[in-house]
Amino acid sequence: MDNISTRKWSEIRNLAVVTLTDGKKVGTVEDFYFDPQTNSVRALLIKTGVFGHQVLLVSSIHAFGQDAITASGDNALIKEKNDAQLSTMPLGQALLTYKVMSEGGSVVGTIGNVLFDLSTPGVLRVAAFEMAAGLRERISGHYPTFEAQRVIQYGQDVMVIPDAIALELTK
Template sequence: MENMPAAKKWSDIKGLTAVTMDLGKKMGVVDDFYFDPQSHSVLGFDIKTGLFGHRALLLQSIQGIGEDALTFTQEDALIKEQDNPALSAAFKGRDVLSYHVLSEGGTVVGNVGNALFHIELPQAITIAGYELAGGLRQMISRHYPAFTNQQIIRYGQDVLVIPDAVAVELMK
């Protein structure tokens, strides 16, 4: 994945404090993301606002994604998912992060372990690719096999399908 632009891992974004700039107040934590598999665009984030509470935050309201927090314009930018038809129809990150990666020839390569985001602007986030979940060796080295979104042939119901040649490279 040498050709992939600088990417930020989902594991570095999940759990960030969501702070509203109009009140300077913590409104919750980033818990999930919504995305369109056709364009690989992230549509927004799911913000956990309490023990059982969740609200959606669309990208156009985000001001920044830093090391410690995600900042957004104002409190009323947090909406109910069902109030936005695009979010209701979108894929959720937690679903794709449990997918198997399958070659088009039918070989299971592994499981998706992390999503890699390309963040040009907070309002223009795309999925750059995915890392495979790894074993002990990968956890120690912090190097996981990865593939770009251009190498995905299809998002299935519970699998990502990639070309056989990409699968061979990932299994080396």
């Protein structure tokens, strides 16, 4: 699943956010607001100081670079309370603690990483989930993944996938 238009959360987290208007670093990426209904990200949570946080709407992102995310303007960061939708969305970092369960009720494992589709500017979609590593995965460097669109249901701390996908992940 890794290609030029796909990036892992572990690669995006802690990236600098730089504005194009003045080239100033305004913060670092700390988390994301996830919409489970559409498998999309509405905004990134940006750490702006020791205790400060603001939000960068995905629509304000110009590009995801190797070392930084560029934002379209110096007013790209907003306060969370300025976007009513954000208060209803879970933070994406919580996904990394989710158990993956088959429809039949068997726990397959835990989410280890989230893969994003960056191919459409101004849109950030969750493309896939990568399972947390066991010893075999660490040695081989291959981590089982499944497409986000295959998730049947997101719960408080679990996501349910079809039995056939669960079987593939355990091979």
